[in-house]
Amino acid sequence: xxxxxxxxxxxxxxxxxxxxxxxxxxxxxxxxxxxxxxxxxxxxxxxxxxxxxxxxxxxxxxxxxxxxxxxxxxxxxxxxxxxxxxxxxxxxxxxxxxxxxxxxxxxxxxxxxxxxxxxxxxxxxxxxxxxxxxxxxxxxxxxxxxxxxxxxxxxxxxxxxxxxxxxxxxxxxxxxxxxxxxxxxxxxxxxxxxxxxxxxxxxxxxxxxxxxxxxxxxxxxxxxxxxxxxxxxxxxxxxxxxxxxxxxxxxxxxxxxxx
Numbered sequence: 001x002x003x004x005x006x007x008x009x010x011x012x013x014x015x016x017x018x019x020x021x022x023x024x025x026x027x028x029x030x031x032x033x034x035x036x037x038x039x040x041x042x043x044x045x046x047x048x049x050x051x052x053x054x055x056x057x058x059x060x061x062x063x064x065x066x067x068x069x070x071x072x073x074x075x076x077x078x079x080x081x082x083x084x085x086x087x088x089x090x091x092x093x094x095x096x097x098x099x100x101x102x103x104x105x106x107x108x109x110x111x112x113x114x115x116x117x118x119x120x121x122x123x124x125x126x127x128x129x130x131x132x133x134x135x136x137x138x139x140x141x142x143x144x145x146x147x148x149x150x151x152x153x154x155x156x157x158x159x160x161x162x163x164x165x166x167x168x169x170x171x172x173x174x175x176x177x178x179x180x181x182x183x184x185x186x187x188x189x190x191x192x193x194x195x196x197x198x199x200x201x202x203x204x205x206x207x208x209x210x211x212x213x214x215x216x217x218x219x220x221x222x223x224x225x226x227x228x229x230x231x232x233x234x235x236x237x238x239x240x241x242x243x244x245x246x247x248x249x250x251x252x253x254x255x256x257x258x259x
Contacts, residue, residue, distance in 0.1 A: 006140060006143070007136050009125065010144075010146075011144055011152050019209075020145055025039040036117050038115075038118070042090065042135040043090050043123050043126065047090045049216070055088060056078055056088060109121075120238075127166075133168075144170045144173045146189075147175065157193065173189075206219050206227040232247050
């Protein structure tokens with residue numbers, strides 16, 4: 001188990017896993033400039049939809065992973081970074097996804113973990129991806145991202161047994177794009193998935209999703225106070241778990257983008 005590693009995994013496609021993982025990483029790095037944060041895509045895609053500057057891809061260091069020649073210090077120098085937030089994109093050549101295995105993910109993360117205060121991993125949504133499974137198996141906390149859609153809930157019901165067989169326990173379930181009046185409220189979803197309501201977190205429904213993709217920015221940049229507060233709640237769960245100071249929840253806080 002890597003105690004400074006926190007993984008985000010999607011219950012389905014397009015539930016907002018990348019957006020949430022990056023928003024959490026940005027929020028922590030902005031509020032804790034003394035911490036060294038890594039946002040890394042551990043799935044079968046680059047997952048850089050909300051980053052204008054193209055980060056270095058994991059493809060570049062694959063040969064070093066294969067030959068167990070990863071140096072934490074050299075990895076830090078390889079990463080793209082903005083201040084205290086370091087970035088590593090996922091697989092650039094997606095047809096080579098099958099050449100990445102769980103043990104490769106474990107080796108890489110174990111070698112680089114001492115170089116960072118926190119590692120936020122975007123694990124995509126595919127259970128047959130080696131990087132994702134390897135990361136999920138050794139993360140301190142695993143956040144499952146879902147939405148209030150029947151197809152999403154049903155897919156997790158189907159995959160839940162697979163996760164259990166892999167020894168992957170979900171620490172918290174994040175309901176993204178949450179709408180209070182939706183019949184798929186938290187108590188209903190908790191009952192469906194046989195989970196405790198205390199395990200649930202919500203991210204307020206926010207507009208500007210298409211604009212965010214066009215602008216290469218997270219939703220933190222569009223003056224949605226409720227979204228920011230919900231992201232802070234997720235970030236604080238991570239900070240508390242690692243014994244770090246919580247972020248104060250101030251609705252009128254200004255967001256300063258740096259990506």
